[in-house]
Amino acid sequence: MADQKSIARPRPADPAEARRLAALRRYQILDTPPEAEFDDIVKLAAQICDAPISLISLIDERRQWFKAKHGIELNETPLSTSIAAALHEPGLVELPDTEADARFRDNPLIAGETRLRFYAGAKLETPEGIPLGMLCVLDTKPRHLTEPQRLALRVLARQVVNQLELRRANLALETRVAAEILERDRMWLISRDLMAVAQHDSALIAVNPAWTDILGWSIGELIGRKGVDLVHPDDRTGTVTEVQIGSGGRTLVFEKRFLHRDGSYRNLAWRSIVVDGIIYGIGRDVTDEKAAAERLRQSQRMEVLGQLTGGVAHDFNNLLTVIIGNLETLQRSAEGTPMRRAADRAMQGVDRAVSLTQRLLAFSRQQSLAPKTIAVNGLLAGMSDMLSRTLGAPIKIATRFAPDLWPVHVDPNELENALLNLAVNARDAMPKGGNLTIETANATLDSDDASQAQLAPGDYVRIVVADTGTGMPKEILAKAFEPFFTTKELGKGTGLGLAQLYGFVRQSGGHVAIESTEGQGTVLTLYLPRWRDDE
Numbered sequence: 001m002a003d004q005k006s007i008a009r010p011r012p013a014d015p016a017e018a019r020r021l022a023a024l025r026r027y028q029i030l031d032t033p034p035e036a037e038f039d040d041i042v043k044l045a046a047q048i049c050d051a052p053i054s055l056i057s058l059i060d061e062r063r064q065w066f067k068a069k070h071g072i073e074l075n076e077t078p079l080s081t082s083i084a085a086a087l088h089e090p091g092l093v094e095l096p097d098t099e100a101d102a103r104f105r106d107n108p109l110i111a112g113e114t115r116l117r118f119y120a121g122a123k124l125e126t127p128e129g130i131p132l133g134m135l136c137v138l139d140t141k142p143r144h145l146t147e148p149q150r151l152a153l154r155v156l157a158r159q160v161v162n163q164l165e166l167r168r169a170n171l172a173l174e175t176r177v178a179a180e181i182l183e184r185d186r187m188w189l190i191s192r193d194l195m196a197v198a199q200h201d202s203a204l205i206a207v208n209p210a211w212t213d214i215l216g217w218s219i220g221e222l223i224g225r226k227g228v229d230l231v232h233p234d235d236r237t238g239t240v241t242e243v244q245i246g247s248g249g250r251t252l253v254f255e256k257r258f259l260h261r262d263g264s265y266r267n268l269a270w271r272s273i274v275v276d277g278i279i280y281g282i283g284r285d286v287t288d289e290k291a292a293a294e295r296l297r298q299s300q301r302m303e304v305l306g307q308l309t310g311g312v313a314h315d316f317n318n319l320l321t322v323i324i325g326n327l328e329t330l331q332r333s334a335e336g337t338p339m340r341r342a343a344d345r346a347m348q349g350v351d352r353a354v355s356l357t358q359r360l361l362a363f364s365r366q367q368s369l370a371p372k373t374i375a376v377n378g379l380l381a382g383m384s385d386m387l388s389r390t391l392g393a394p395i396k397i398a399t400r401f402a403p404d405l406w407p408v409h410v411d412p413n414e415l416e417n418a419l420l421n422l423a424v425n426a427r428d429a430m431p432k433g434g435n436l437t438i439e440t441a442n443a444t445l446d447s448d449d450a451s452q453a454q455l456a457p458g459d460y461v462r463i464v465v466a467d468t469g470t471g472m473p474k475e476i477l478a479k480a481f482e483p484f485f486t487t488k489e490l491g492k493g494t495g496l497g498l499a500q501l502y503g504f505v506r507q508s509g510g511h512v513a514i515e516s517t518e519g520q521g522t523v524l525t526l527y528l529p530r531w532r533d534d535e
């Protein structure tokens with residue numbers, strides 16, 4: 001890459017001079033405004049040496065430039081008129097009478113109006129010994145410095161260099177601090193985590209943009225507001241754990257639900273420290289994480305329940321086979337006797353036990369299914385009479401069937417059964433009437449959607465059954481799919497409807513999700529895998 005400067009200004013041929021200039025540049029001092037620290041030194045030099053003029057002269061490539069001057073108005077002169085540039089002797093240089101020195105006879109400052117006759121300069125040398133220029137005093141008459149004046153000039157020259165070094169260190173520090181602040185600001189801006197500075201009463205002093213992304217509130221709406229006011233009322237007195245970190249600062253760790261602008265809540269896991277009564281905190285949104293963990297817990301629970309139920313149902317089935325066989329013998333041999341009616345009634349009880357066992361097997365995904373390729377829209381249309389009869393007049397049924405719905409491959413009787421149970425549940429939840437909506441659609445689940453539904457990504461047919469009934473509180477919703485869980489009065493519900501639906505849909509390679517809001521209604525969503533002809 002071409003060095004722009006080297007094109008504009010050819011490098012000095014002398015490598016030592018090039019190094020010297022580079023060293024000078026590193027101080028970033030040339031053409032800077034006057035600074036009191038340097039001005040003081042030239043004043044002091046003039047006073048001690050009893051000279052009318054004193055200068056800090058820095059030798060640049062083509063000029064000498066004065067960082068500080070006393071008794072003269074010039075800022076710089078060309079190198080040709082620089083005495084400092086011409087002197088290469090180390091240490092202190094004294095020219096008792098410049099007119100006597102052949103080197104300066106043509107110098108306009110000496111020969112001209114100013115008639116400077118006396119010059120004494122102490123070299124400014126970097127700690128590495130690189131010469132930068134001179135601290136000099138000048139006078140209009142020939143003279144000498146006293147020994148104490150010489151010493152003072154040398155000491156002051158070292159002070160100039162010290163000052164230059166200090167200045168450079170400060171500059172470096174400032175640059176680093178500025179970089180760090182910039183870095184911190186950048187973190188503050190790009191963080192996905194919420195960051196906050198708050199007063200001891202949790203009134204927010206500063207918040208980063210992640211607050212708006214995650215909680216919806218604008219920064220203006222948040223500043224001055226107490227953080228605790230956004231916390232869910234039930235979480236305000238919750239646990240705050242104090243952990244000790246490295247230097248012994250107090251770090252508070254807590255997880256609480258925070259109010260989103262839309263009225264919902266997000267779970268935020270906070271770590272904060274308190275320094276001088278000011279709280280600094282970082283909060284991570286763990287809502288999705290928590291929901292995923294909860295889904296996993298639920299599905300593991302259903303798994304365990306399914307295995308348990310399946311085992312019992314199997315044993316029961318075997319027992320029932322024995323009972324049925326013997327009851328049939330009994331029925332035949334009791335033909336024409338009063339015992340026959342007793343045997344028939346026993347058989348009716350056994351039939352009910354068989355159907356119960358079947359439903360349990362269905363829940364544990366072990367029922368024998370007879371899958372067929374079916375069009376869900378057609379199946380639903382075929383059920384419409386039965387559905388309106390089951391639901392009764394006060395409930396309005398609306399259907400939205402997607403055209404070109406993909407076929408599925410499931411047991412049609414079981415699907416019908418499942419949908420009927422959903423309709424009955426909806427009816428029971430809407431004793432005063434309401435709306436039942438049945439919707440079908442094709443749905444392609446990407447890996448995110450699919451993993452939420454514990455399915456493989458791909459094509460599914462979605463069936464949504466929604467009612468405007470009572471809905472369910474959280475505790476009931478969490479148990480709705482469990483076998484024998486019912487809120488209905490004795491004899492009205494077995495609590496097996498949704499359990500059976502769950503087992504059937506899972507056994508068929510699909511998924512069922514339930515959402516419910518108390519007082520607003522319930523939505524059941526079924527996913528059944530798309531059937532492709534070539535399968």
Ligand SMILES: Nc1ncnc2c1ncn2[C@@H]1O[C@H](COP(=O)(O)OP(=O)(O)OP(=O)(O)O)[C@@H](O)[C@H]1O
Pocket residue numbers: 421425426429467469470471472476480481485486487488492493494495496497498499521522
């Ligand atoms: N649409 C709904 N609205 C409100 N609550 C519902 C709804 N569907 C189910 N529930 C609740 O879930 C429970 C379990 O439902 P599920 O269908 O498994 O059993 P059930 O309807 O009580 O009995 P069964 O279906 O065996 O006759 C119900 O008792 C009810 O509390």
Ligand SMILES: [Mg+2]
Pocket residue numbers: 421424425493497498
């Ligand atoms: Mg039911």
